Amino acid sequence: MAHPIEFYFDFSSPYGYLAGEKINALAAKQGRTVNWRPILLGAVFKVNGQKPLTMIPMKDSYAVRDIVRSARFMGLPIKMPSKFPINGIAPTRAFYWLNERNATQAQQFALACFRALFVDDQDISKPEVVAAVAKTLGIAEGEILDAMNSEAVKDTTRKAVDAAIAAGVFGSPYVVVDGEPFWGADRLDQVARWMEKGPW
Amino acid sequence: MAHPIEFYFDFSSPYGYLAGEKINALAAKQGRTVNWRPILLGAVFKVNGQKPLTMIPMKDSYAVRDIVRSARFMGLPIKMPSKFPINGIAPTRAFYWLNERNATQAQQFALACFRALFVDDQDISKPEVVAAVAKTLGIAEGEILDAMNSEAVKDTTRKAVDAAIAAGVFGSPYVVVDGEPFWGADRLDQVARWMEKGPW
Numbered sequence: 001m002a003h004p005i006e007f008y009f010d011f012s013s014p015y016g017y018l019a020g021e022k023i024n025a026l027a028a029k030q031g032r033t034v035n036w037r038p039i040l041l042g043a044v045f046k047v048n049g050q051k052p053l054t055m056i057p058m059k060d061s062y063a064v065r066d067i068v069r070s071a072r073f074m075g076l077p078i079k080m081p082s083k084f085p086i087n088g089i090a091p092t093r094a095f096y097w098l099n100e101r102n103a104t105q106a107q108q109f110a111l112a113c114f115r116a117l118f119v120d121d122q123d124i125s126k127p128e129v130v131a132a133v134a135k136t137l138g139i140a141e142g143e144i145l146d147a148m149n150s151e152a153v154k155d156t157t158r159k160a161v162d163a164a165i166a167a168g169v170f171g172s173p174y175v176v177v178d179g180e181p182f183w184g185a186d187r188l189d190q191v192a193r194w195m196e197k198g199p200w
Numbered sequence: 201m202a203h204p205i206e207f208y209f210d211f212s213s214p215y216g217y218l219a220g221e222k223i224n225a226l227a228a229k230q231g232r233t234v235n236w237r238p239i240l241l242g243a244v245f246k247v248n249g250q251k252p253l254t255m256i257p258m259k260d261s262y263a264v265r266d267i268v269r270s271a272r273f274m275g276l277p278i279k280m281p282s283k284f285p286i287n288g289i290a291p292t293r294a295f296y297w298l299n300e301r302n303a304t305q306a307q308q309f310a311l312a313c314f315r316a317l318f319v320d321d322q323d324i325s326k327p328e329v330v331a332a333v334a335k336t337l338g339i340a341e342g343e344i345l346d347a348m349n350s351e352a353v354k355d356t357t358r359k360a361v362d363a364a365i366a367a368g369v370f371g372s373p374y375v376v377v378d379g380e381p382f383w384g385a386d387r388l389d390q391v392a393r394w395m396e397k398g399p400w
Contacts, residue, residue, distance in 0.1 A: 048257040057248040058370035062381060072400050073390055170258035181262060186386040190273055200272050 004033045005195070006176040008169045009110075010041040011088030011124060012052075014067040014078070015185040017114040019173035021076050022188055024107070030195040036099070036107050038092040039164045041172060048170060052085045070185065077119050086117065086125040090148055093157045094130050097147035098139070100156075109137055204233045205395070206376040208364055209310075210241040211288030211324060212252075213372035214267040214278070215385040217314040221276050222388055223375065224307070230395040236299070236307050238292040239364045241372060248370060252285045270385065277319050286317065286325040290348055293357045294330050297347035298339070300356075309337055 007023050009016030020036075027034045045051060053063040064080055071078035091113045099106035112133050116122040122129050127148050131141040147153050168181065175182045177194045193200070207223050209216030220236075227234045245251060253263040264280055271278035291313045299306035312333050316322040322329050327348050331341040347353050368381065375382045377394045393400070 044258070048259065050256065050259075056250065058244070058365075058368060059248065059250075062368070062370070062383060065381070066383070066387075069390065069400075073393070168258060168262070170262070181265070183262060183266070184386070186384070187266075190269065193273070200269075 002030065002032050002195075003178060004035050005178075005191075006037060007034050008037045008039050008164055008172065008174040008176075010039055010172040011091045011110075011113055011117070012085040013041065013172035014080075014118055015070070016172040017078075017118045018071055018074055018076060018185040019175070019188060020111055020114050022074070022185075023173075023175065026188060026192055027195065029192075032195060034107070036095070036103075036110055037160065037164060038088065038095050038110065039169055039172065039174075040088060040092060040161050042087065043161050044165055044170050047165060050170075054084065074185075079119055079121055081117055081121050081123070083123055083125075086123060088125070089157070090127045090130045091124050091133075092161075093148045093153050094127075094134065094144050096156050096160055097144070097150070097153045098134075105137060105139075109134055109139070112137060202230065202232050202395075203378060204235050205378075205391075206237060207234050208237045208239050208369045208372065208374040208376075210239055210372040211291045211310075211313055211317070212285040213241065214280075214318055215270070216372040217278075217318045218271055218274055218276060218385040219373035219375070219388060220311055220314050222274070222385075223373075226388060226392055227395065229392075232395060234307075236295070236303075236310055237360065237364060238288065238295050238310065239369055239372065239374075240288060240292060240361050242287065243361050244365055244370050247365060250370075254284065274385075279319055279321055281317055281321050281323070283323055283325075286323060288325070289357070290327045290330045291324050291333075292361075293348045293353050294327075294334065294344050296356050296360055297344070297350070297353045298334075305337060305339075309334055309339070312336060 005027050009020060024034050054060045068078055095106055095110055098109055113124050116133050117124045124130055127145055131145050134144045135141050171183045173185055175191050177191060180194055182191050205227055209220060224234050254260045268278055295306055295310055298309055313324050316333050317324045324330055327345055331345050334344045335341050371383045373385055375391050377391060380394055382391050
């Protein structure tokens, strides 16, 4: 069995959403599983001085156009959120709490959060919205709200994000296959080829 | 006959080189020609505060890896120049001078400059190197050296770059098909589909 691939993403990243919709099926075709690892781009940007695409003059309006066009090109629904970007810390904490219990359910939860934000315009920066999303997967709202407030979960999250930055993760989506990094939903074709045939 | 498409690029842009190797054939398949329009990203960066990819912490080493890997993925030779990025003003001026005389030859010249920089590690920021590249296409070295020093050519170049920025061009390559902008060599698949079928 080949090693799992690593899938880093920020919950506020539209290209992360696009990759999230495709990555598991892409990996499964090559007999691989995927480790989902949410990060916080805000923490990355403090290190490298970057800004969200939609806050860069000239790129801002193009970015929205490209996001919507790329989603349709990939056959995925999208509606740009009325509040964007959002802070992904609440769903990120909820994810890492869930992930220790049930990694499959944690991935379903992450995808449900992405869809809540990028299809249904729900503000997943709010813990109560995150809990409502979790409820649709049968997770008790009280329990996940407590988890998002837990010091232990906050600490786990901080360590996971720090470890990603230390590993060089600077964007979303960011996929690592056998040590080889690929940044962007537009690199999924290269990810597929790398899994299938290795280096070229 | 469908309208020509617009192909903006910076001579120092590796992804511009990758797109430059593909764009004319891609357009010809759909019965289109291409207007090549070199720009100077340095002038764009003054407007929007951006930096070259290879000067952004964390992205820098990834960028080189992705450039080389993407070139091979596209079946193109590449060798990262020992001096990078370079200032593209000399070949840009030479291009606009040539373009007024012979647009086809100007495109061949641009491609020859890209290959000189990204395959043969020649410093095309130097007018004498640009003239040597032009000579391989049968253009008199003295004439093109004079052109690069001409106030009229400098003025034409400045106006072309300013017009591109005013039109919203912020990166390289940047392709416009019937008013629709596409940024990046990784958008050529979308460019092809847009030419073939229009908006989706």
